Amino acid sequence: MSRFHEYQVIGRHSPTEKEPTPRLYRMRIFAPNEVVAKSRFWYFLKKAHKVKKASGEIVSVNEIFEKKPLTPNNYGIWIRYDSRSGTHNMYKEYRELTRNDAVFACYQDMAARHRARFRSIHILKVEIIKDEDVRRPYIKQLLDKDLKFPLPHRVVRPSSKKYVQTFVAARPNTFV
Amino acid sequence: MVFKKFVEVGRVVLITYGEDAGKLAVVVDIVDHNRVLIDGPTTGVTRQSISFKRLSLTPLVVKIPALIGSKALSAVVAEEDIVGKFGQTAWAKKIQIRKTRAELSDFNRFQLMVAKKERRAIVGKEFAKLRTAYLKSGK
Numbered sequence: 001m002s003r004f005h006e007y008q009v010i011g012r013h014s015p016t017e018k019e020p021t022p023r024l025y026r027m028r029i030f031a032p033n034e035v036v037a038k039s040r041f042w043y044f045l046k047k048a049h050k051v052k053k054a055s056g057e058i059v060s061v062n063e064i065f066e067k068k069p070l071t072p073n074n075y076g077i078w079i080r081y082d083s084r085s086g087t088h089n090m091y092k093e094y095r096e097l098t099r100n101d102a103v104f105a106c107y108q109d110m111a112a113r114h115r116a117r118f119r120s121i122h123i124l125k126v127e128i129i130k131d132e133d134v135r136r137p138y139i140k141q142l143l144d145k146d147l148k149f150p151l152p153h154r155v156v157r158p159s160s161k162k163y164v165q166t167f168v169a170a171r172p173n174t175f176v
Numbered sequence: 177m178v179f180k181k182f183v184e185v186g187r188v189v190l191i192t193y194g195e196d197a198g199k200l201a202v203v204v205d206i207v208d209h210n211r212v213l214i215d216g217p218t219t220g221v222t223r224q225s226i227s228f229k230r231l232s233l234t235p236l237v238v239k240i241p242a243l244i245g246s247k248a249l250s251a252v253v254a255e256e257d258i259v260g261k262f263g264q265t266a267w268a269k270k271i272q273i274r275k276t277r278a279e280l281s282d283f284n285r286f287q288l289m290v291a292k293k294e295r296r297a298i299v300g301k302e303f304a305k306l307r308t309a310y311l312k313s314g315k
Contacts, residue, residue, distance in 0.1 A: 070223050071243060072207045095208040097225055138209075147206055150179035157229055159197045176181050176233065 004030045004100045004107075006064040007037040013051040024059060025049065030103045030123055034061050044122075066098040074139055075102035076129040081110060082120040089124075093136045099126050151176065181233040188236040188258055189214060193229070196221050198271075200234070200262060202249060205242050213243075217250035219259065236261060 007029050013022040025045055031037035038061060042053040072095055079090045092109065096102040103123060110116040131143045153174050158164050181187070187203045191214075201216035207225050214231075215223040223246060238252055253259070262268050280288065 070213065070225075072205055072213060072225075097207065097213075142206060142208055146184075148182040148184035150182050151228055151233065152177075152179070155229075156232070157193050159193050175177065176179070 002100050002104065003032055004104050005032065006030050006099055007034060008062045008064050009037055009041040010059040011041055011045060011056055012059060013056045028064065030100065037061060069098050072097055074129045074131065074134050075099065076127050077102060077106045078124040079106065080122040080124055081116045083114060083116065093129065093134060093139045095139050095142055102126060181235060183212060183233065185242045186238040186240045188234045188238060188262065189231045190234055191221065191230060192232050200259060202238055202253065204244060215246055215249055217246045218253050234262060
């Protein structure tokens with residue numbers, strides 16, 4: 001969990017005689033570390049403006065931390081990703097505790113369902129969605145006020161490696 | 177199959193895996209299909225999200241609102257004496273027996289052996305009486 005960190009990267013074109021105070025551009029990047037964050041910043045900035053790493057400078061990189069990491073939220077993530085035969089937009093929802101967790105879940109999900117790698121995915125927007133505006137049924141079903149459900153098929157995990165048995169005397173009981 | 181133990185806000189759970197294994201906690205909120213937010217301020221469990229795979233649901237439930245604060249939760253748990261109530265269940269007693277057995281010293285094991293021997297002798301004597309009675313009579 002939290003393989004990703006959210007960084008605020010601010011950069012600009014290097015000052016020239018024509019433009020002594022160039023515009024600052026700020027991006028919020030999800031990356032495993034600052035190095036990758038800065039690299040992705042230039043990747044995106046090059047697509048939007050006439051500036052590249054060689055002709056620009058990073059002004060600051062700050063990590064953005066989750067304000068309330070212990071409250072579950074519904075995160076809606078807008079993605080643009082490259083598949084094998086084209087590029088598509090997507091909207092996905094996740095119920096997680098932090099923005100980083102939601103983005104991590106998204107990348108894992110995209111890898112599993114669409115074989116999309118980190119390099120093929122652009123995270124466009126990550127927003128907290130209010131309960132009423134959730135679109136996906138698999139998230140909606142968790143938003144019941146008095147939600148309760150049983151665990152129908154319990155596989156009890158041994159508390160340490162020491163207690164794992166190759167052969168057992170009796171068949172396991174999976175009822176709670 | 178009637179289910180009696182549900183994942184719900186207020187369900188008391190026993191953590192079965194990880195560094196908090198063996199401790200009780202209360203479900204404070206449900207995150208998604210596989211995880212809940214638990215908190216055990218009186219039992220030394222920090223508020224965290226944990227997978228169902230690491231939990232066992234107990235038959236105890238506490239009536240609390242979702243996302244209750246740690247202080248309020250510890251007050252409710254103390255008032256309802258959840259730890260005590262769980263300690264009286266057969267489940268907790270079995271855990272205690274297992275623990276006692278694992279912590280026996282050699283001398284304790286010797287005492288245990290002697291006690292078992294004595295019990296076996298008493299039961300054996302009575303059994304022998306019943307056996308001779310049966311063999312003499314019904315045959």
